Amino acid sequence: MPARPADKLLSHYDANARALPWRNPPGSPPMDPYRVWLSEVMLQQTTVATVKPRFRRFVERWPTVEALAAAPAEDVMQEWAGLGYYARARNLHACAKSVAATGGFPRTADGLRKLPGIGDYTAAAVASIAFGEGTAAVDTNVERVIARLHGIDRPVAEARPDIRRLAAAMWPRDRAGDFAQALMDLGATICRPKAPLCGECPLAADCVAFASGTPEAFPGPKAKAIRPHRHGEAWWIERDGAIWLVRRPEKGILGGMAALPGPEWATAAPTGRAIAIVSHGFTHFTLDLHVTHRAAPPDSEGWWQGLATISEAGLPTLYARAIEAALAAREARADAA
Known part of the structure; x- marks a missing residue:
C-alpha cells in the first residue's frame, strides 16, 4: 500500500x-x-x-x-x-x-x-x-x-x-x-x-x-494593498549628555514602549526643521519620523536617559534608528565645521 x-x-x-x-x-x-x-x-x-x-x-x-x-x-x-x-x-x-x-x-x-x-x-x-x-x-x-x-x-x-x-x-x-x-x-x-x-x-x-x-x-497571488503614508515628529531634548524619553500609551502602536516624545502621527509633514528623518514600514502604513529640537521637556512623565546607556532603554527599532540618525547627523555637522 x-x-x-x-x-x-x-x-x-x-x-x-x-x-x-x-x-x-x-x-x-x-x-x-x-x-x-x-x-x-x-x-x-x-x-x-x-x-x-x-x-x-x-x-x-x-x-x-x-x-x-x-x-x-x-x-x-x-x-x-x-x-x-x-x-x-x-x-x-x-x-x-x-x-x-x-x-x-x-x-x-x-x-x-x-x-x-x-x-x-x-x-x-x-x-x-x-x-x-x-x-x-x-x-x-x-x-x-x-x-x-x-x-x-x-x-x-x-x-x-x-x-x-x-x-x-x-x-x-x-x-x-x-x-x-x-x-x-x-x-x-x-x-x-x-x-x-x-x-x-x-x-x-x-x-x-x-x-x-x-x-x-500556487496558491494564487493576493491583491497588493497600497499602504497610506504618515509623518511623525520626535522631539530631541538633551541635557548634560542625556535625552528625555517617555513611555508611549499602553494602547496603540508601540504601546508601552520607550520613545522620544512628540505629537501624534499625521498625514502632513511637520513644519519644523528636522535634525534627521527616518523612514519605517508598519503593517498598515509607512512613516517618516522627523527628529526636531525642543528646548525643554513637555509637561508629561518621562526620564533622562544618558546617551552612553541608550541601548539599555529598551527602545523599539523606530526610535533606536531615529536616535542613531540624529547622532550621525550631529557628528557629520561637527566634521564639516
Missing part, C-alpha cells in the same frame, strides 16, 4: 527536523508548554534566526510562566525591544498572569483560545505540540504547503476554509505535535514562497503544484 503523505512527511521530519531551542527531538516527550507558547508568540511575523537568541535570553531571565507573570510589565517590554509588533509583548504578559493565576495552561485549543492574545493558530499549535491534541495548526507556511499539495490556485484569503479542511483531514492523531512541526519545517525550508526545493520534498510525488511544472504559481 502506498505511504500516505502524512507518513512520508513524518519520516522526513524524523531524519531532518531542525534543532530549535523550543523543541524536543522527534518522538520525544512534548516540550514544556511555556516554551512552546513563548516561541509561537515570538515567531509571529519574526524569523527563526532573529528569535533563537532572543528566546534563549528570555527564558534565562524568566524560566517559567510564573516568573514571567511576576515580572514588571516595563521589564517585559524592554526585553521585547527590537522584536516588533509590541502588542504581542503586552498580551504575552497578560497571558502569563492568567495562566499563573489558574495553575497552568489549558490542554485544549478551545481552552487556550480564551487566554489573552492567543488566536486560532497559536491555540492549535500549543495544543498539538505541547499536549498532543489532534488539532490542525495552520499558519502561513502550512497554508502554502497544503495549497500546493492540492493544486489550489486561488489566493489564500479566498481558499482558507478549503485549506483548513484539507489540512485537518490529513492530520495524524497519534503524532499531532511532530506533524505540526514537520509541516512548519517543510514550508520554511523546502516549500518556500520563491524557488521551492521540490527535488528535496518528501511530498513531491503527491503534489499537484509540482506536477504542473510551475509550483510557485
Whole structure:
C-alpha cells in the first residue's frame, strides 16, 4: 500500500527536523508548554534566526510562566525591544498572569483560545505540540504547503476554509505535535514562497503544484494593498549628555514602549526643521519620523536617559534608528565645521 503523505512527511521530519531551542527531538516527550507558547508568540511575523537568541535570553531571565507573570510589565517590554509588533509583548504578559493565576495552561485549543492574545493558530499549535491534541495548526507556511499539495490556485484569503479542511483531514492523531512541526519545517525550508526545493520534498510525488511544472504559481497571488503614508515628529531634548524619553500609551502602536516624545502621527509633514528623518514600514502604513529640537521637556512623565546607556532603554527599532540618525547627523555637522 502506498505511504500516505502524512507518513512520508513524518519520516522526513524524523531524519531532518531542525534543532530549535523550543523543541524536543522527534518522538520525544512534548516540550514544556511555556516554551512552546513563548516561541509561537515570538515567531509571529519574526524569523527563526532573529528569535533563537532572543528566546534563549528570555527564558534565562524568566524560566517559567510564573516568573514571567511576576515580572514588571516595563521589564517585559524592554526585553521585547527590537522584536516588533509590541502588542504581542503586552498580551504575552497578560497571558502569563492568567495562566499563573489558574495553575497552568489549558490542554485544549478551545481552552487556550480564551487566554489573552492567543488566536486560532497559536491555540492549535500549543495544543498539538505541547499536549498532543489532534488539532490542525495552520499558519502561513502550512497554508502554502497544503495549497500546493492540492493544486489550489486561488489566493489564500479566498481558499482558507478549503485549506483548513484539507489540512485537518490529513492530520495524524497519534503524532499531532511532530506533524505540526514537520509541516512548519517543510514550508520554511523546502516549500518556500520563491524557488521551492521540490527535488528535496518528501511530498513531491503527491503534489499537484509540482506536477504542473510551475509550483510557485500556487496558491494564487493576493491583491497588493497600497499602504497610506504618515509623518511623525520626535522631539530631541538633551541635557548634560542625556535625552528625555517617555513611555508611549499602553494602547496603540508601540504601546508601552520607550520613545522620544512628540505629537501624534499625521498625514502632513511637520513644519519644523528636522535634525534627521527616518523612514519605517508598519503593517498598515509607512512613516517618516522627523527628529526636531525642543528646548525643554513637555509637561508629561518621562526620564533622562544618558546617551552612553541608550541601548539599555529598551527602545523599539523606530526610535533606536531615529536616535542613531540624529547622532550621525550631529557628528557629520561637527566634521564639516
